[in-house]
Amino acid sequence: xxxxxxxxxxxxxxxxxxxxxxxxxxxxxxxxxxxxxxxxxxxxxxxxxxxxxxxxxxxxxxxxxxxxxxxxxxxxxxxxxxxxxxxxxxxxxxxxxxxxxxxxxxxxxxxx
Amino acid sequence: xxxxxxxxxxxxxxxxxxxxxxxxxxxxxxxxxxxxxxxxxxxxxxxxxxxxxxxxxxxxxxxxxxxxxxxxxxxxxxxxxxxxxxxxxxxxxxxxxxxxxxxxxxxxxxx
Numbered sequence: 001x002x003x004x005x006x007x008x009x010x011x012x013x014x015x016x017x018x019x020x021x022x023x024x025x026x027x028x029x030x031x032x033x034x035x036x037x038x039x040x041x042x043x044x045x046x047x048x049x050x051x052x053x054x055x056x057x058x059x060x061x062x063x064x065x066x067x068x069x070x071x072x073x074x075x076x077x078x079x080x081x082x083x084x085x086x087x088x089x090x091x092x093x094x095x096x097x098x099x100x101x102x103x104x105x106x107x108x109x110x111x112x
Numbered sequence: 113x114x115x116x117x118x119x120x121x122x123x124x125x126x127x128x129x130x131x132x133x134x135x136x137x138x139x140x141x142x143x144x145x146x147x148x149x150x151x152x153x154x155x156x157x158x159x160x161x162x163x164x165x166x167x168x169x170x171x172x173x174x175x176x177x178x179x180x181x182x183x184x185x186x187x188x189x190x191x192x193x194x195x196x197x198x199x200x201x202x203x204x205x206x207x208x209x210x211x212x213x214x215x216x217x218x219x220x221x222x223x
Contacts, residue, residue, distance in 0.1 A: 004154075031209060032209065034211060034212075041216045041217055042116075042202065042214035042215060042216050042217060043155075043202075043214050044214075045211040045212070045213075048210070048211055088154070088155070090155075090212075092209065097143060097160060097162045097168070098143050098206050098208055098209055099145065099157060099160060099170070100145075100155075100157075100204075100212055101157075102147075102154040102155040102156075103154055104152060104153060104154040105154055
């Protein structure tokens with residue numbers, strides 16, 4: 001059974017801080033790892049990583065995948081209150097109808 | 113272009129009542145999924161479909177049924193609601209090995 005573990009479960013930081021969110025996984029026939037941001041409603045897509053060691057970057061957010069050690073990190077620099085959300089990590093295996101297995105998420109709160 | 117639309121957005125049911133949640137997509141995606149999200153549990157897959165006329169069970173299928181009579185619609189049914197089915201339900205669609213797109217969710221309370 002595929003498994004995704006995220007840490008920490010929750011985090012409170014001050015605006016301007018840098019945060020690192022962790023995601024480790026166990027999956028047979030790994031295809032990709034995805035990060036989503038969830039505010040009050042639907043999760044919104046951030047990154048998809050398929051190759052190890054390649055960094056995906058979008059503004060202040062970046063993510064890297066380590067396929068050997070089976071984990072990914074999501075970094076947010078110069079955090080803003082608008083970054084407050086639950087960050088979800090998910091993995092997809094090949095041959096599984098592209099189903100995603102999600103972790104429980106990390107709740108990030110950015111305070112002034 | 114609405115993307116993924118779920119109806120209703122909120123519902124309160126009494127134990128034993130039935131209801132159907134509708135997911136409609138206009139992105140022409142083959143794959144559709146129903147997830148439930150509970151505090152501390154993340155998103156768990158209930159049922160999914162890889163195309164019109166096909167459905168399959170996910171991780172937590174008990175108490176739910178689904179149908180995909182048209183490519184753009186995926187229905188989730190609760191035949192006899194139980195308090196344990198109180199949750200937020202999300203529909204998602206994918207075009208193969210790409211990111212999933214989510215609807216806005218349905219908050220269901222069973223009393």
